[in-house]
Amino acid sequence: MLKIGLTGGIGSGKTTVAKVLEVLGVPVYYADDAAKQLMNTNEALKQQLISNFGKETYFENGELNRKHLAAIVFNSKEKLALLNSFVHPATIADAQEWFSKQTAPYVVKEAALLFESGTAEGLDYIIGVTAPLTIRLKRVMNRDHVPAEEVKRRMANQIDEQLKMKLCDFAVHNNEQQLLLPQVTALHNHLLQKAKEATL
Incomplete structure:
Protein backbone atom coordinates (compact mmCIF):
# COMPACT_ATOMS: atom_id res chain seq x y z
CA MET A 1 0.00 0.00 0.00
CA VAL A 28 -8.20 10.05 2.96
CA TYR A 29 -6.86 11.06 6.37
CA TYR A 30 -7.54 14.75 7.04
CA ALA A 31 -4.72 15.78 9.37
CA ASP A 32 -6.11 19.23 10.19
CA ASP A 33 -9.52 17.79 11.12
CA ALA A 34 -7.85 15.05 13.15
CA ALA A 35 -5.75 17.64 15.01
CA LYS A 36 -8.88 19.61 15.93
CA GLN A 37 -10.57 16.44 17.17
CA LEU A 38 -7.51 15.34 19.15
CA MET A 39 -7.36 18.73 20.90
CA ASN A 40 -10.85 17.93 22.19
CA THR A 41 -10.42 14.23 22.97
CA ASN A 42 -6.77 13.49 23.81
CA GLU A 43 -6.44 14.11 27.56
CA ALA A 44 -2.63 14.31 27.58
CA LEU A 45 -2.71 16.86 24.77
CA LYS A 46 -5.42 18.88 26.53
CA GLN A 47 -3.30 19.10 29.68
CA GLN A 48 -0.30 20.31 27.66
CA LEU A 49 -2.40 23.06 26.09
CA ILE A 50 -3.89 24.15 29.41
CA SER A 51 -0.43 24.24 31.04
CA ASN A 52 1.02 26.38 28.27
CA PHE A 53 -1.88 28.55 27.10
CA GLY A 54 -4.02 28.87 30.23
CA LYS A 55 -7.19 27.27 31.57
CA GLU A 56 -9.19 29.55 29.24
CA THR A 57 -8.02 27.27 26.40
CA TYR A 58 -11.06 25.10 27.18
CA PHE A 59 -14.63 25.99 28.05
CA GLU A 60 -16.20 24.54 31.18
CA ASN A 61 -17.78 21.77 29.08
CA GLY A 62 -14.31 20.65 27.97
CA GLU A 63 -14.57 21.97 24.40
CA LEU A 64 -11.60 23.80 22.91
CA ASN A 65 -11.86 27.60 22.97
CA ARG A 66 -10.59 28.17 19.42
CA LYS A 67 -10.82 31.97 19.57
CA HIS A 68 -8.67 32.13 22.71
CA LEU A 69 -6.03 29.82 21.25
CA ALA A 70 -6.04 31.51 17.83
CA ALA A 71 -5.59 34.95 19.41
CA ILE A 72 -2.43 33.68 21.11
CA VAL A 73 -0.78 31.61 18.37
CA PHE A 74 -1.56 33.56 15.21
CA ASN A 75 0.17 36.64 16.61
CA SER A 76 3.33 34.84 17.73
CA LYS A 77 5.48 32.47 15.68
CA GLU A 78 7.01 31.15 18.91
CA LYS A 79 3.60 30.33 20.41
CA LEU A 80 2.47 28.73 17.15
CA ALA A 81 5.62 26.59 17.08
CA LEU A 82 4.94 25.59 20.70
CA LEU A 83 1.35 24.59 19.87
CA ASN A 84 2.54 22.58 16.86
CA SER A 85 5.17 20.82 19.00
CA PHE A 86 2.30 19.36 21.05
CA VAL A 87 -0.29 18.77 18.32
CA HIS A 88 1.89 17.34 15.54
CA PRO A 89 3.23 14.30 17.48
CA ALA A 90 -0.31 13.39 18.57
CA THR A 91 -1.58 13.71 14.99
CA ILE A 92 1.35 11.69 13.59
CA ALA A 93 0.60 8.85 16.02
CA ASP A 94 -3.11 8.99 15.13
CA ALA A 95 -2.30 8.91 11.40
CA GLN A 96 -0.03 5.88 11.82
CA GLU A 97 -2.83 4.01 13.58
CA TRP A 98 -5.22 4.98 10.76
CA PHE A 99 -2.72 3.84 8.08
CA SER A 100 -2.40 0.44 9.76
CA LYS A 101 -6.14 -0.20 9.32
CA GLN A 102 -6.29 0.59 5.57
CA THR A 103 -6.27 -1.99 2.78
CA ALA A 104 -6.64 0.14 -0.40
Whole structure:
Protein backbone atom coordinates (compact mmCIF):
# COMPACT_ATOMS: atom_id res chain seq x y z
CA MET A 1 0.00 0.00 0.00
CA LEU A 2 1.37 3.39 -1.00
CA LYS A 3 1.14 6.34 1.38
CA ILE A 4 0.55 9.60 -0.46
CA GLY A 5 0.80 13.09 0.98
CA LEU A 6 -1.52 15.84 -0.26
CA THR A 7 -0.63 19.42 0.54
CA GLY A 8 -0.89 23.00 -0.66
CA GLY A 9 -1.05 26.53 0.64
CA ILE A 10 -4.14 27.88 2.35
CA GLY A 11 -6.89 28.37 -0.23
CA SER A 12 -5.18 26.22 -2.87
CA GLY A 13 -8.05 23.71 -2.94
CA LYS A 14 -6.30 20.67 -1.47
CA THR A 15 -9.46 19.61 0.37
CA THR A 16 -11.41 19.74 -2.91
CA VAL A 17 -8.83 17.43 -4.48
CA ALA A 18 -9.06 15.13 -1.44
CA LYS A 19 -12.86 14.95 -1.79
CA VAL A 20 -12.53 13.99 -5.47
CA LEU A 21 -10.09 11.21 -4.52
CA GLU A 22 -12.56 9.98 -1.90
CA VAL A 23 -15.28 9.79 -4.56
CA LEU A 24 -12.84 7.68 -6.60
CA GLY A 25 -12.61 5.28 -3.64
CA VAL A 26 -9.37 6.45 -2.04
CA PRO A 27 -9.25 6.56 1.79
CA VAL A 28 -8.20 10.05 2.96
CA TYR A 29 -6.86 11.06 6.37
CA TYR A 30 -7.54 14.75 7.04
CA ALA A 31 -4.72 15.78 9.37
CA ASP A 32 -6.11 19.23 10.19
CA ASP A 33 -9.52 17.79 11.12
CA ALA A 34 -7.85 15.05 13.15
CA ALA A 35 -5.75 17.64 15.01
CA LYS A 36 -8.88 19.61 15.93
CA GLN A 37 -10.57 16.44 17.17
CA LEU A 38 -7.51 15.34 19.15
CA MET A 39 -7.36 18.73 20.90
CA ASN A 40 -10.85 17.93 22.19
CA THR A 41 -10.42 14.23 22.97
CA ASN A 42 -6.77 13.49 23.81
CA GLU A 43 -6.44 14.11 27.56
CA ALA A 44 -2.63 14.31 27.58
CA LEU A 45 -2.71 16.86 24.77
CA LYS A 46 -5.42 18.88 26.53
CA GLN A 47 -3.30 19.10 29.68
CA GLN A 48 -0.30 20.31 27.66
CA LEU A 49 -2.40 23.06 26.09
CA ILE A 50 -3.89 24.15 29.41
CA SER A 51 -0.43 24.24 31.04
CA ASN A 52 1.02 26.38 28.27
CA PHE A 53 -1.88 28.55 27.10
CA GLY A 54 -4.02 28.87 30.23
CA LYS A 55 -7.19 27.27 31.57
CA GLU A 56 -9.19 29.55 29.24
CA THR A 57 -8.02 27.27 26.40
CA TYR A 58 -11.06 25.10 27.18
CA PHE A 59 -14.63 25.99 28.05
CA GLU A 60 -16.20 24.54 31.18
CA ASN A 61 -17.78 21.77 29.08
CA GLY A 62 -14.31 20.65 27.97
CA GLU A 63 -14.57 21.97 24.40
CA LEU A 64 -11.60 23.80 22.91
CA ASN A 65 -11.86 27.60 22.97
CA ARG A 66 -10.59 28.17 19.42
CA LYS A 67 -10.82 31.97 19.57
CA HIS A 68 -8.67 32.13 22.71
CA LEU A 69 -6.03 29.82 21.25
CA ALA A 70 -6.04 31.51 17.83
CA ALA A 71 -5.59 34.95 19.41
CA ILE A 72 -2.43 33.68 21.11
CA VAL A 73 -0.78 31.61 18.37
CA PHE A 74 -1.56 33.56 15.21
CA ASN A 75 0.17 36.64 16.61
CA SER A 76 3.33 34.84 17.73
CA LYS A 77 5.48 32.47 15.68
CA GLU A 78 7.01 31.15 18.91
CA LYS A 79 3.60 30.33 20.41
CA LEU A 80 2.47 28.73 17.15
CA ALA A 81 5.62 26.59 17.08
CA LEU A 82 4.94 25.59 20.70
CA LEU A 83 1.35 24.59 19.87
CA ASN A 84 2.54 22.58 16.86
CA SER A 85 5.17 20.82 19.00
CA PHE A 86 2.30 19.36 21.05
CA VAL A 87 -0.29 18.77 18.32
CA HIS A 88 1.89 17.34 15.54
CA PRO A 89 3.23 14.30 17.48
CA ALA A 90 -0.31 13.39 18.57
CA THR A 91 -1.58 13.71 14.99
CA ILE A 92 1.35 11.69 13.59
CA ALA A 93 0.60 8.85 16.02
CA ASP A 94 -3.11 8.99 15.13
CA ALA A 95 -2.30 8.91 11.40
CA GLN A 96 -0.03 5.88 11.82
CA GLU A 97 -2.83 4.01 13.58
CA TRP A 98 -5.22 4.98 10.76
CA PHE A 99 -2.72 3.84 8.08
CA SER A 100 -2.40 0.44 9.76
CA LYS A 101 -6.14 -0.20 9.32
CA GLN A 102 -6.29 0.59 5.57
CA THR A 103 -6.27 -1.99 2.78
CA ALA A 104 -6.64 0.14 -0.40
CA PRO A 105 -3.89 0.18 -3.09
CA TYR A 106 -2.99 3.67 -1.91
CA VAL A 107 -4.13 6.06 0.79
CA VAL A 108 -3.83 9.82 1.15
CA LYS A 109 -2.87 12.03 4.08
CA GLU A 110 -4.12 15.57 3.51
CA ALA A 111 -2.24 18.19 5.53
CA ALA A 112 -1.56 21.90 5.12
CA LEU A 113 1.73 21.73 7.04
CA LEU A 114 3.06 18.47 5.61
CA PHE A 115 6.62 19.78 5.18
CA GLU A 116 6.58 22.30 8.02
CA SER A 117 5.61 19.60 10.54
CA GLY A 118 8.14 17.06 9.29
CA THR A 119 5.35 14.57 8.54
CA ALA A 120 6.34 14.22 4.87
CA GLU A 121 8.86 11.61 6.04
CA GLY A 122 7.66 8.08 5.44
CA LEU A 123 5.35 8.99 2.55
CA ASP A 124 5.94 7.44 -0.88
CA TYR A 125 4.82 10.41 -2.99
CA ILE A 126 3.52 13.90 -2.37
CA ILE A 127 0.89 15.76 -4.38
CA GLY A 128 0.96 19.54 -4.28
CA VAL A 129 -2.11 21.61 -5.09
CA THR A 130 -1.32 25.08 -6.35
CA ALA A 131 -3.28 28.21 -7.24
CA PRO A 132 -2.38 31.87 -7.86
CA LEU A 133 -2.17 34.08 -4.77
CA THR A 134 -5.08 36.30 -5.83
CA ILE A 135 -7.40 33.29 -6.18
CA ARG A 136 -6.24 31.80 -2.87
CA LEU A 137 -6.84 35.10 -1.06
CA LYS A 138 -10.33 35.43 -2.51
CA ARG A 139 -11.26 31.84 -1.64
CA VAL A 140 -10.18 32.09 2.01
CA MET A 141 -11.74 35.53 2.50
CA ASN A 142 -15.07 34.19 1.19
CA ARG A 143 -14.83 30.89 3.07
CA ASP A 144 -13.73 32.20 6.48
CA HIS A 145 -15.24 35.72 6.27
CA VAL A 146 -11.92 37.35 7.19
CA PRO A 147 -10.05 40.35 5.72
CA ALA A 148 -7.10 39.95 3.34
CA GLU A 149 -4.63 40.97 6.07
CA GLU A 150 -5.73 38.05 8.25
CA VAL A 151 -5.34 35.59 5.36
CA LYS A 152 -1.87 36.94 4.56
CA ARG A 153 -0.88 36.54 8.21
CA ARG A 154 -1.92 32.88 8.09
CA MET A 155 -0.05 32.39 4.82
CA ALA A 156 3.10 33.75 6.45
CA ASN A 157 3.08 30.71 8.76
CA GLN A 158 3.41 28.35 5.77
CA ILE A 159 6.47 27.83 3.60
CA ASP A 160 6.61 29.65 0.27
CA GLU A 161 4.23 28.19 -2.34
CA GLN A 162 6.92 27.84 -5.02
CA LEU A 163 9.30 26.10 -2.63
CA LYS A 164 6.51 23.79 -1.45
CA MET A 165 5.70 22.78 -5.03
CA LYS A 166 9.36 22.00 -5.75
CA LEU A 167 9.29 19.51 -2.88
CA CYS A 168 6.25 17.70 -4.34
CA ASP A 169 6.31 14.77 -6.76
CA PHE A 170 3.07 15.71 -8.54
CA ALA A 171 1.25 19.00 -9.09
CA VAL A 172 -2.45 19.74 -9.45
CA HIS A 173 -3.21 23.21 -10.83
CA ASN A 174 -6.41 24.59 -9.30
CA ASN A 175 -6.27 27.95 -11.07
CA GLU A 176 -9.82 28.14 -12.51
CA GLN A 177 -8.35 27.76 -16.02
CA GLN A 178 -7.32 24.09 -16.11
CA LEU A 179 -10.11 21.63 -15.33
CA LEU A 180 -9.55 19.97 -11.96
CA LEU A 181 -11.35 16.65 -12.46
CA PRO A 182 -9.29 15.39 -15.45
CA GLN A 183 -6.05 16.22 -13.60
CA VAL A 184 -7.11 14.33 -10.46
CA THR A 185 -8.49 11.35 -12.42
CA ALA A 186 -5.27 11.02 -14.43
CA LEU A 187 -3.20 11.25 -11.25
CA HIS A 188 -5.42 8.65 -9.55
CA ASN A 189 -4.88 6.19 -12.41
CA HIS A 190 -1.14 6.87 -12.34
CA LEU A 191 -0.97 6.19 -8.59
CA LEU A 192 -2.99 2.99 -8.97
CA GLN A 193 -0.38 1.85 -11.49
CA LYS A 194 2.44 2.84 -9.12
CA ALA A 195 0.76 0.89 -6.31
CA LYS A 196 0.44 -2.15 -8.58
CA GLU A 197 4.12 -1.95 -9.54
CA ALA A 198 5.10 -1.69 -5.87
CA THR A 199 3.51 -5.09 -5.17
CA LEU A 200 5.37 -6.90 -7.98
